[in-house]
Amino acid sequence: xxxxxxxxxxxxxxxxxxxxxxxxxxxxxxxxxxxxxxxxxxxxxxxxxxxxxxxxxxxxxxxxxxxxxxxxxxxxxxxxxxxxxxxxxxxxxxxxxxxxxxxxxxxxxxx
Amino acid sequence: xxxxxxxxxxxxxxxxxxxxxxxxxxxxxxxxxxxxxxxxxxxxxxxxxxxxxxxxxxxxxxxxxxxxxxxxxxxxxxxxxxxxxxxxxxxxxxxxxxxxxxxxxxxxxxxxxxxxx
Numbered sequence: 001x002x003x004x005x006x007x008x009x010x011x012x013x014x015x016x017x018x019x020x021x022x023x024x025x026x027x028x029x030x031x032x033x034x035x036x037x038x039x040x041x042x043x044x045x046x047x048x049x050x051x052x053x054x055x056x057x058x059x060x061x062x063x064x065x066x067x068x069x070x071x072x073x074x075x076x077x078x079x080x081x082x083x084x085x086x087x088x089x090x091x092x093x094x095x096x097x098x099x100x101x102x103x104x105x106x107x108x109x110x111x
Numbered sequence: 112x113x114x115x116x117x118x119x120x121x122x123x124x125x126x127x128x129x130x131x132x133x134x135x136x137x138x139x140x141x142x143x144x145x146x147x148x149x150x151x152x153x154x155x156x157x158x159x160x161x162x163x164x165x166x167x168x169x170x171x172x173x174x175x176x177x178x179x180x181x182x183x184x185x186x187x188x189x190x191x192x193x194x195x196x197x198x199x200x201x202x203x204x205x206x207x208x209x210x211x212x213x214x215x216x217x218x219x220x221x222x223x224x225x226x227x228x
Contacts, residue, residue, distance in 0.1 A: 008152075034216070043117065043204050043219035044155070088154065090217075099217055103154040 003027050006089055006102030015111050019076040023089035023102045026070065030091040030100075033065050035074045038086045038104065047087075048074065079109045113139050115207050117220025124195055125228055132190045132223045134205030140185035141207035145217070146178070149202045161188045185210065195227045 006023045036044035048063035064073040092099040114137040147155040167180035179191040206217040
């Protein structure tokens, strides 16, 4: 079992839809969680960072962490064609341990 | 946000030559930098962890003599693909861990597409 599981998609939605991207993880010691956006042939860009459980909102993006179920979510409201990219979830332990990445979900937002 | 510069963005080379890729943190000092390899439509595969002033730590299955890493300063790490072969063709990405911002947030370079003929 991979430490961070993520459905690779692709996920195709119409413009304006609410997008829900999800990951599960197996290591209960994970304390921090991140979402990255990666456009084709570019490096990943940090979108959201969350420490421990809870919600975090930034504009059209909301990240949720439920440590009891080991579930990580990213919601995108009013999705735009420019949101079309691969979204990578990541998690890790504090104290200098490696960050573990999910496989990435490819999202297509159709105009 | 923190900026990581990676060069070159694209390189085409002949089989048997060596290629150097640079990763620089522009507005912060990076205690640790990471090098990844990414195949099309696949996630990041960590190759090695580079710590300033010490030898890199390589992941299992990654040839350290093939992929030479030098982290000479707190703002620069280089990856040299030695005697490159077509199977080394891939997208290589670096990331840097800011020294003063905690150990979790990683900032990535823009990647280098290596094509070995």
